Amino acid sequence: MGxxxxxxxxxxxxxxxxxIMTLMxxxxxxxxxxxxxxxxxxxxxxxxxxTINDGLGHLQIFTAEHFNREEKHVLDTGxxxxxxxxxxxxxxxxxxxxxPRIEFNGMLSNGVKSGVFMGSAVDPVAxxxxxxxxRVATGxxxxxxxxxxxxxxxxxxxARSMNVKPGDGLTILAVTSDGAxxxxxxxxxxxxxTGFKEMDDRYLRITLPSAQRLLQSDRVTNLVVGxxxxxxxxxxAAQLAPRLEGLPQQLVLKKWSxxxxxxxxxxxxFSTIFVFLGVIVFFMVLMSSVNTLLMAMFxxxxxxxxxxxxxxxxxxxxxxxxxxxxxxGILGAAAGVIGGNLLGVILxxxxxxxxxPPGTTVPMTFRVMHVPSLMVGSSILVIVSLALASIxxxxxxxxxxxxxxxxxx
Amino acid sequence: xxxxxxVEAVTRSFPLDHNFVSALDHVSLHVASGEFLAIAGPSGSxxxxxxxxIGCIDKPTTGRILIDGVDTSKLKSSQLxxxxxxxxxxxxxxxxxxxxxxxxxNVEFPLLVQGIAAQERRLRVGAALEGVGLSARANHRxxxxxxxxxxxxxxxxxxxxxxxxxxxxxxxANLDTRNATQLIDLMHDLNRRLGLTFIFSTHDQxxxxxxxxxxxxxDGQVVSDTLTSESLTTEVSLTQPAMQGVSRGQxxxxxx
Numbered sequence: 001m002g003x004x005x006x007x008x009x010x011x012x013x014x015x016x017x018x019x020i021m022t023l024m025x026x027x028x029x030x031x032x033x034x035x036x037x038x039x040x041x042x043x044x045x046x047x048x049x050x051t052i053n054d055g056l057g058h059l060q061i062f063t064a065e066h067f068n069r070e071e072k073h074v075l076d077t078g079x080x081x082x083x084x085x086x087x088x089x090x091x092x093x094x095x096x097x098x099x100p101r102i103e104f105n106g107m108l109s110n111g112v113k114s115g116v117f118m119g120s121a122v123d124p125v126a127x128x129x130x131x132x133x134x135r136v137a138t139g140x141x142x143x144x145x146x147x148x149x150x151x152x153x154x155x156x157x158x159a160r161s162m163n164v165k166p167g168d169g170l171t172i173l174a175v176t177s178d179g180a181x182x183x184x185x186x187x188x189x190x191x192x193x194t195g196f197k198e199m200d201d202r203y204l205r206i207t208l209p210s211a212q213r214l215l216q217s218d219r220v221t222n223l224v225v226g227x228x229x230x231x232x233x234x235x236x237a238a239q240l241a242p243r244l245e246g247l248p249q250q251l252v253l254k255k256w257s258x259x260x261x262x263x264x265x266x267x268x269x270f271s272t273i274f275v276f277l278g279v280i281v282f283f284m285v286l287m288s289s290v291n292t293l294l295m296a297m298f299x300x301x302x303x304x305x306x307x308x309x310x311x312x313x314x315x316x317x318x319x320x321x322x323x324x325x326x327x328x329g330i331l332g333a334a335a336g337v338i339g340g341n342l343l344g345v346i347l348x349x350x351x352x353x354x355x356x357p358p359g360t361t362v363p364m365t366f367r368v369m370h371v372p373s374l375m376v377g378s379s380i381l382v383i384v385s386l387a388l389a390s391i392x393x394x395x396x397x398x399x400x401x402x403x404x405x406x407x408x409x
Numbered sequence: 410x411x412x413x414x415x416v417e418a419v420t421r422s423f424p425l426d427h428n429f430v431s432a433l434d435h436v437s438l439h440v441a442s443g444e445f446l447a448i449a450g451p452s453g454s455x456x457x458x459x460x461x462x463i464g465c466i467d468k469p470t471t472g473r474i475l476i477d478g479v480d481t482s483k484l485k486s487s488q489l490x491x492x493x494x495x496x497x498x499x500x501x502x503x504x505x506x507x508x509x510x511x512x513x514x515n516v517e518f519p520l521l522v523q524g525i526a527a528q529e530r531r532l533r534v535g536a537a538l539e540g541v542g543l544s545a546r547a548n549h550r551x552x553x554x555x556x557x558x559x560x561x562x563x564x565x566x567x568x569x570x571x572x573x574x575x576x577x578x579x580x581x582a583n584l585d586t587r588n589a590t591q592l593i594d595l596m597h598d599l600n601r602r603l604g605l606t607f608i609f610s611t612h613d614q615x616x617x618x619x620x621x622x623x624x625x626x627x628d629g630q631v632v633s634d635t636l637t638s639e640s641l642t643t644e645v646s647l648t649q650p651a652m653q654g655v656s657r658g659q660x661x662x663x664x665x
Contacts, residue, residue, distance in 0.1 A: 003514065003521050010509035306505040309466050310566075311494020312522050313487070402466035406501065 004316070008323040012331070015296070022292050023332045026382050029281040030336020031343060033378040036277055038344055038368035040270045044263075045369060048230065051260045054194070055120075055132045057099070057224035058233045059240070060259060061085065064250040066222070073177050074104055078219030080249055086223055088247070092240055094232040099126035100220040102211045106174030108154075108204065110162045117158065117172065117204040121211030130226035134205065139166030139190030142207055150210045152186035155203025159191045166190055172204065177217035184214050195356075230256070278378075282385045289389035293325055297393040304397050305405025314398040321397055325390030326383060333379035340375075344368035412478075413573055413606050414440035414463055419472035421458050421629075432458040434629040435472070440608060442573065445600045447617055448610045450626035456610035457578055459626065463608060464497055464576045465489045477573055494522055498567030500577035500609070504559040506551040512562045513538060513547040519570040537565040541595060557588025561595060568599060575599075577609035581616050593619045 013019055052058060065077040079085060086098040102121035107114050124142040127134075134141050134153055142151050152170065154162070164170060166188050173183040186206060194200055212218055227236055233255050244251045257264070297304075304317055352366040416438040422429040433455045440446055448456045461467035462474055465481050473482045477496060481489065498519070499505075506515045513534050520530045538544050541561040551559050560580060567575050577596070581589035593616050600607050609616070617623055617637075625633040 003517065006514075007507070007509065014509055302503075302505060303507060306499070306501065307507075307518075308490075309464065309493060309499050310519050310522060311490050311492075311497075313490060316522070403461045406461075406466070406505070 004320065005323065008320055008327055011296075011300075011320075011324050012327050015299075018292060018295070019328070022289065022328055023335050025288055026285055026329060026332025026386065027335035027339055029285050030333050030378045030382055031340035033274075033278060033281055033381070034337065034340030034371075034374060035343060035347070035368055037274055037374040037378070038340075038371055039366065040274055041369040041371045041374065042367045043270065043364070044267055046364075046367075047263050047266055048256075048260070051263050052226075052230060052256050053131055053133060054135070055122075055127070055224065056256050056259060057130065057132070058227040058230060058256050059225040059237055060254045060256075061089070061223040061225065061244065062221070062252050062254065064252045067252060073179050074175055074215050075102065075177050075217040075219040075221065078102070078217065078221050079223065079251070080219055081247070082220045082223060085244070085247060085249075085251065088243055089223065089225055089240060092236060092243070094227050094229070094236050096131075096226045096228055097126055097129040099123055099130055099132065099224045099226070100208055101222050101224055102208065102215065102219075103221045104174055104211060104215060106172055108158070108162065108170050108172045110164055110168075110170055113162060115158070115161055116202060117154075118199075118202045119172070119174070119204040119206065119211070121206050121208045123208045130224070132224075132226070134190070135192050135194055136190040137193040139188070141190060142205065143189075144207050144209075149187035150184055150206060151189045153190045153192050153203070153205040154188055155200035156191055156193045157197060157201030158203060159188070161201070164188050172206075172214070174214055176215050177219070180216075182214055182216065184210065186210070233257075278381055281378075282381055285382050285385040286389045289325065289328075289386050290392055293321065293390050293393040294396070296324075297321065297397045300397075301400065301405050301408035304400055305402050305408065308400065308402045309406065318394040318398040321394035322387055322390045325386040325394075329383035329386035330379075332386070333382050336382070337375045337379060340378075341370055344370060410441040410443050412439055413442040413444075413476070414438070414608070415475040416459070416463065417473050417475070419459075419462060419469040419474060421455075421462060421467070422470045432629050433462070433469075436626075436629070436631055437472075438624060438631065438634075440606065442606055443600070443604045444622060445597060445607045445620060446609075446622045446624065447620040448608065448624050448626060449612055449617060450610075451612065454626040455629040456626055458629075460576050460578050460608065460610050463574075464499060465493050494519070495570070496573045498570065498572040498575040500560070500563045500567045500575065500580045502579035502582045504551070504556075504563045504583075506559055506562060506566075508551050511548050511550055512543060512554065512558075512565075515551070515562055516565045516569050519566060523570055525570075533569050534565075537569040538562075540568070540599070541565045555588070556584055557591060560584060560588070560592055564592070564595060564599070568603070568605060572605070574606045574608065577607065579611055579613075580609055581611065581613045586615065589613065589615055 063077050063079055069077065071077050082100050086100065089095060089098050100123055104119050105117060106119065108117050124144045136153065137156060142153060159165060162170060168188050169185055170188060171183055171185050173181060176182045192203055194203060227233060237253055237255055241253055244253060307317065348367050354364045354366050356363050416436055419433055419436045420431060421433040422431040436459060448459055450456050462469050473480055476492060484492065507518065516534045516537050517530050520533060538547050541564055543558060543561055543565065546554060546558055554562065581592055584592060596607055597619055599605050611617065620637060623635045623637060624631055
């Protein structure tokens with residue numbers, strides 16, 4: 001077996017120019033997949049972390065009713081004793097903090113013009129503790145300690161539509177938990193640019209006490225849990241679930257991955273594109289390698305005939321060709337992994353910026369992640385592709401008529 | 410000596426355009442174990458075709474060939490492969506060494522195919538290379554060897570697995586006189602010393618002069634079968650079809 005492997009290895013380097021060309025092609029395919037896959041992985045990672053840090057958090061706790069039925073009145077499926085729940089959660093390992101939230105909607109007016117909003121109420125201190133950023137473009141974030149007027153953050157689209165800026169006032173109207181209409185005057189302290197136009201056109205954020213006053217309820221919609229590391233999400237979720245069972249209200253724990261619909265859509269789309277690229281690389285390597293390996297087979301016809309004449313089993317000849325192609329694939333994959341990673345490092349230091357992705361307004365920095373699973377996957381892809389490409393030449397070689405092969409010029 | 414090869418009324422024809430061309434026409438030949446036999450004849454006379462058939466790398470259109478008493482026409486492909494692997498060694502006109510292997514690795518290859526253990530292989534390769542006088546060149550690749558050395562490596566490769574029969578197709582055709590003479594002496598020495606049966610095709614007069622028996626082919630037919638050993642120089646003409654077989658029998662008796 002050792003000698004057979006040695007023969008295959010030496011045959012790979014028999015025609016160096018052709019081998020180098022094949023290695024460049026295979027390595028180029030792997031490097032291309034690593035760069036594209038690495039860019040996508042970095043994009044997924046960036047989107048994941050920004051989604052979490054923009055306020056989604058790692059875990060969210062709702063009442064079970066929240067998912068079972070529509071609210072008759074605002075917050076009637078909210079968490080009642082949320083402070084006790086928050087205290088219970090905060091004692092868990094890897095938990096950085098818990099932020100209560102109220103999701104509500106209503107209308108806002110500048111006295112001349114009115115529009116709808118999708119509002120959220122937060123505890124600014126808890127949000128800041130968890131590192132959730134509101135992406136304030138002008139003005140400042142909410143301050144729970146500030147006295148006087150009720151503060152509000154509005155989206156850039158709202159500010160444009162209502163023709164307001166930080167320091168201006170707005171009136172917001174919403175239906176209370178009793179079903180009555182209530183309104184409060186707020187002072188715009190900051191304008192937010194989320195990066196998504198649809199969101200900026202309806203964005204409103206006020207403090208939790210202000211929303212509870214507006215909605216006439218002490219409940220919250222949900223509790224957002226921030227962890228020390230996204231990788232600990234599953235672990236903490238598994239630890240918290242039993243602790244929530246002993247509480248008066250039936251609560252449900254959702255992971256960020258359950259809630260990040262946009263992230264999942266983006267990931268699904270780009271994963272499909274990547275699979276498509278992988279298929280292209282697979283067939284590119286397959287088709288060009290078949291030709292290369294067939295040429296190698298024709299060049300060695302007499303040698304194969306000699307080996308067959310000496311009583312070499314035909315299966316050995318087949319195995320030899322498949323082994324040579326596999327070795328070529330391994331070498332090409334290794335070259336591709338090295339080249340792809342080097343290129344990735346160079347590109348990461350180049351500071352290239354890409355135009356904003358569809359639906360966003362912020363340019364994206366081109367960065368590539370070095371993903372081990374991608375390296376293994378891409379390598380396996382080209383190795384399998386080359387091994388498959390060798391089957392036709394291997395079958396032809398093994399079926400050669402010995403006398404004709406020996407007479408081959 | 411027992412009969413090793415028996416070619417019985419063998420015909421081999423090949424398709425050409427819409428017809429068949431006969432390369433061998435009812436050829437019969439019997440070779441005893443330990444013979445040193447040359448198949449001579451002009452180009453296109455059927456020498457290589459006959460060797461291919463005896464070497465079980467081609468099949469006769471009609472007739473049959475027995476190797477060591479085994480009817481090869483009844484063997485399956487895998488059985489023929491096994492027969493070649495164990496009982497036949499090949500020497501080719503163009504040496505046909507594996508270029509990426511060293512001389513020693515080339516000689517080792519038939520043993521590798523037979524599944525012989527590494528230590529045994531090393532011993533046999535060493536002995537075979539010593540036998541052909543190439544121990545010092547064991548680790549050289551074929552492109553670093555002269556034509557004569559390459560052919561001696563090919564001979565070592567053909568005998569290393571101790572076959573009953575060595576077939577050599579024009580072994581001296583690509584060699585100069587000195588190397589050709591050395592190769593002839595070597596093969597003759599192996600024939601005498603180890604009792605190996607050699608059948609080779611040639612039109613090289615230098616080789617024919619050292620041969621015990623010469624079978625001449627013309628247009629796919631055996632035209633003469635001659636014993637040329639020092640003690641016996643009988644030539645039997647086989648040009649008359651009626652005399653085929655009978656004369657061969659007489660010659661065989663004389664050689665024994």
